[in-house]
Amino acid sequence: MESDLPIIIRPSRDDDVEPMLAIYRRHIRHGIEAGVEDTGTPQPDDLKDRRKNLRNRKLPHLVATRGGQIVGYAYVVLFRKRPAYRFTVKHSIYVHHEHLGRGIGRLLMQALIDACAAAGFRQMIGYIDAENGASLALHERFGFARVGLLPGVAYRYGKWSDSVMVQRSLGAGATQPIS
Numbered sequence: 001m002e003s004d005l006p007i008i009i010r011p012s013r014d015d016d017v018e019p020m021l022a023i024y025r026r027h028i029r030h031g032i033e034a035g036v037e038d039t040g041t042p043q044p045d046d047l048k049d050r051r052k053n054l055r056n057r058k059l060p061h062l063v064a065t066r067g068g069q070i071v072g073y074a075y076v077v078l079f080r081k082r083p084a085y086r087f088t089v090k091h092s093i094y095v096h097h098e099h100l101g102r103g104i105g106r107l108l109m110q111a112l113i114d115a116c117a118a119a120g121f122r123q124m125i126g127y128i129d130a131e132n133g134a135s136l137a138l139h140e141r142f143g144f145a146r147v148g149l150l151p152g153v154a155y156r157y158g159k160w161s162d163s164v165m166v167q168r169s170l171g172a173g174a175t176q177p178i179s
């Protein structure tokens, strides 16, 4: 059975971009994450450039595969561009809609945390829609603390939504200076 196949987490490649975009578009159209329409969706070439750019700057960009199919992805960008923030990243994680609830998000999250810690980052930050119970639970499971509530920052389907800001330290976090 397909669901018996192992899930493999690995760094993304150029030819992963199309299936990653398909996962993203589906969540935009049907999910509570992201937007309501396609106008702001990145095009494959944009995503390829962004992926290369992240790789050059040693920012983890991972995919989950099962039986050769891309079933999820996770990556980080710098939290802010100014140099003082260079040890803090902001992450995103998406699982294919037909593969939800089978532990793929958990594997991606663990791999992303490990890769970010290994790369020397000290803090991870995420923004989650306040109604996104699955994502809130996933983050709680991995020790992210709720550090902020941003009321009414998203508008979709005729309704304002809040975002929850979550944060987790990596390695020594803020307990030690950078040597």
Ligand SMILES: CC(C)(COP(=O)(O)OP(=O)(O)OC[C@H]1O[C@@H](n2cnc3c(N)ncnc32)[C@H](O)[C@@H]1OP(=O)(O)O)[C@@H](O)C(=O)NCCC(=O)NCCS
Pocket: 027, 031, 033, 092, 093, 094, 095, 096, 099, 100, 101, 102, 103, 104, 105, 106, 107, 126, 127, 128, 129, 132, 133, 134, 135, 137, 138, 139, 141
């Ligand atoms: C959030 C998301 C990545 C979770 O991925 P997943 O593969 O379905 O999650 P997993 O099966 O690995 O479950 C991991 C944990 O998430 C939580 N979880 C997952 N689905 C859940 C649900 N429907 N309701 C409540 N908690 C849920 C649980 O805590 C679970 O751990 P446990 O079962 O061991 O207790 C996935 O739902 C997704 O891609 N959602 C759409 C995009 C999105 O919202 N991304 C996050 C943006 S911040």
